[in-house]
Amino acid sequence: MEAKEIFDTLREKFGDRIGDADLEGREPSLKIETDAIADVCLFLKDEPALKFNILLCVSGVDYKTSLGVVYHMTSIEHKHLICLKVEIDREDPKVPTLTRVWPTADWHEREAFDLFGIKFLDHPNLTRILCAEDWVGHPLRKDYVFPTEYHGVPCEIEYLDFFGEQKRWQ
Numbered sequence: 001m002e003a004k005e006i007f008d009t010l011r012e013k014f015g016d017r018i019g020d021a022d023l024e025g026r027e028p029s030l031k032i033e034t035d036a037i038a039d040v041c042l043f044l045k046d047e048p049a050l051k052f053n054i055l056l057c058v059s060g061v062d063y064k065t066s067l068g069v070v071y072h073m074t075s076i077e078h079k080h081l082i083c084l085k086v087e088i089d090r091e092d093p094k095v096p097t098l099t100r101v102w103p104t105a106d107w108h109e110r111e112a113f114d115l116f117g118i119k120f121l122d123h124p125n126l127t128r129i130l131c132a133e134d135w136v137g138h139p140l141r142k143d144y145v146f147p148t149e150y151h152g153v154p155c156e157i158e159y160l161d162f163f164g165e166q167k168r169w170q
Contacts, residue, residue: 001049001050001078001080002080003021003023003028003080003082004023006028006030006050006080006082007021007023007028007030009047009049009050010030010040010043010044013043014036014039014040014043016033017032017033017035017036017040018030018031018032018033018036018040019031019032019033027072027081027083028081028082028083029070029082029083029084029085030082030083030084030085031084031085031086031087032084032085032086033086034086034087034088034094034095034096035096037069037071037084037086037095037096037098038096038097038098038100038101040084041055041071041073041084041098041101041102042101044073044082045101045102049078050075050078050080051075051077051078052073052074052075052082053074053075053076053077054073054074054075054076054102054104055071055072055073055098055101055102055104055105055108056072056073056074056081057070057071057072057108058070058071058072058098058105058108058109058111058112059072059108059112060111060112060115060116060118060140061116062116062140062141062142063087064142065090066087066088066089066090067087067088067089067090067093067116067117067118067141068085068086068087068088069085069086069088069095069112069118070083070084070085071083071084071085071098073102088118093116093117093118093119094118094119094120094121095118095119095120095121096120096121096122097109097120097121097122097123097124097126098120099120099122099123099124100122105120106123106124106125107129109123109126110123110125110126110127110128110129111129111130113126113127113128113129114128114129114130114131114138115130115131115138115139115140115141116138116140116141117137117138117141132150135150156168
């Protein structure tokens with residue numbers, strides 16, 4: 001099924017809860033209202049003509065004025081793929097969990113929670129997965145300020161950039 005057909009099917013089923021579409025290129029994407037994402041994904045998985053049986057990735061995104069979550073999924077049987085995007089409030093970032101639709105969402109959502117502070121509502125174990133439990137802040141946010149120390153250990157890193165120049169990250 002082509003991306004336009006998937007978009008039309010979702011628009012027919014969910015109406016205005018399906019937003020803009022970018023159907024050109026290798027990775028067609030659709031914007032979805034935040035509160036509709038779980039229902040839309042359940043439909044994408046269960047509808048025989050769509051059968052999106054694999055959630056490939058869930059990523060957090062910092063757009064500076066808001067945050068977003070991007071979902072990549074595919075159908076092995078039908079050999080089609082789609083990318084869904086939701087935009088959420090930066091100050092209170094919440095989105096429904098997809099762990100009941102695809103259990104693999106568990107670790108992806110925990111990573112987005114840890115690195116961006118996005119809360120996945122009704123997630124069965126929304127805890128940090130990469131940073132220490134007592135780490136302050138969310139390191140992939142654009143406004144994140146890296147600490148100068150952590151439990152008395154300096155947090156400065158020296159490295160070579162792409163051009164071989166010595167840099168210091170603080």
